Amino acid sequence: MIAEKLIDGKRFAASLRKRIAAETNRLRETYGIVPGLATILVGEDPASQVYIRNKNKQTVEAGMLSLGEDLPGNTSEADLLATIKKLNADPSVNGILVQLPLPNQISQNSVIDAIDPAKDVDGFHLRNVGLLSAGRGGMVPCTPLGCRILLKECLGDLTGLKAVVVGRSNIVGKPMAQLLLESNCTVTIAHSRSNNLPAICRDADILIAAIGQPRMIKGDWIKKGATVIDVGINRVSSKEKGKTCLVGDVAFEEAVEHAKAITPVPGGVGPMTIACLMHNTLVAACRQNGIDPPDI
Numbered sequence: 413m414i415a416e417k418l419i420d421g422k423r424f425a426a427s428l429r430k431r432i433a434a435e436t437n438r439l440r441e442t443y444g445i446v447p448g449l450a451t452i453l454v455g456e457d458p459a460s461q462v463y464i465r466n467k468n469k470q471t472v473e474a475g476m477l478s479l480g481e482d483l484p485g486n487t488s489e490a491d492l493l494a495t496i497k498k499l500n501a502d503p504s505v506n507g508i509l510v511q512l513p514l515p516n517q518i519s520q521n522s523v524i525d526a527i528d529p530a531k532d533v534d535g536f537h538l539r540n541v542g543l544l545s546a547g548r549g550g551m552v553p554c555t556p557l558g559c560r561i562l563l564k565e566c567l568g569d570l571t572g573l574k575a576v577v578v579g580r581s582n583i584v585g586k587p588m589a590q591l592l593l594e595s596n597c598t599v600t601i602a603h604s605r606s607n608n609l610p611a612i613c614r615d616a617d618i619l620i621a622a623i624g625q626p627r628m629i630k631g632d633w634i635k636k637g638a639t640v641i642d643v644g645i646n647r648v649s650s651k652e653k654g655k656t657c658l659v660g661d662v663a664f665e666e667a668v669e670h671a672k673a674i675t676p677v678p679g680g681v682g683p684m685t686i687a688c689l690m691h692n693t694l695v696a697a698c699r700q701n702g703i704d705p706p707d708i
């Protein structure tokens with residue numbers, strides 16, 4: 413019963429990566445172009461190190477060039493901006509990703525502003541934010557893009573469905589809402605100042621949780637038959653003494669009783685985010701060479 417309701421992000425991501433690898437191969441054979449992704453990690457945050465290792469591994473597996481810059485935690489903003497300038501000018505680099513969060517001495521906004529918008533595979537640069545909100549393409553942030561792919565795989569056409577996005581960050585909540593709007597959903601964005609959040613959630617055919625609060629969305633907040641996408645990744649202490657585990661923003665065991673389909677944590681949205689990074693790198697490489705990106 414539960415297995416039937418699970419949206420298996422790992423499986424969808426593997427299939428997406430396969431299609432991306434095939435298109436990357438075609439790009440190399442037809443035009444001699446190898447897409448290149450440069451990642452920048454500042455400091456030694458263990459979770460960030462794991463993310464970057466995964467990203468670099470999957471870049472290579474997709475047949476792309478992977479460049480990694482590991483900078484010490486005390487790197488100055490000027491030095492990081494100089495690194496970005498160098499990568500902006502490097503023709504073998506089509507995509508640049510700076511792992512967030514950054515140490516306090518560095519302004520996140522200055523860093524995002526410094527990345528060439530054409531190489532901004534995270535889709536955080538103001539130019540790409542503007543293009544998305546105007547419905548004019550641009551580079552779409554990886555996590556919301558992955559969520560929309562999952563929704564379309566599960567539901568097909570999203571037209572007319574009521575979508576509620578809980579969370580209004582620039583990285584997840586806001587671009588997620590834009591993408592759902594683009595897919596003809598009726599979209600509500602909720603946040604920490606929203607009144608009566610349970611009632612707002614109960615109205616949703618599609619519920620996206622991007623909050624950062626472990627198991628906050630309860631089962632009875634979910635409309636019978638809704639599709640639930642849990643973006644949250646929260647580390648909590650596990651039942652096993654002295655150990656920790658990852659949980660989402662949705663109380664999964666309760667929610668699965670009400671939902672038609674739901675993403676697990678881990679194994680839901682996370683794998684799609686990295687696959688979409690590969691997708692964006694491929695798209696960036698095509699556009700920078702005047703080639704129409706493949707429709708994947």
Ligand code: NDP
Binds near residue numbers: 645681685
């Ligand atoms: P932010 O902290 O930037 O934003 C959280 C949002 O949730 C804010 O808009 C905040 O509202 C809202 N919020 C916080 N508490 C409540 C509450 N009690 N009730 C209603 N709304 C609340 O987080 P991110 O968007 O960056 O990330 C959200 C989650 O997704 C995190 O767990 C993160 O780890 C995860 N994540 C997962 C990814 C993946 O690949 N699976 C990728 C990126 C993030 P307000 O604006 O009012 O403060």
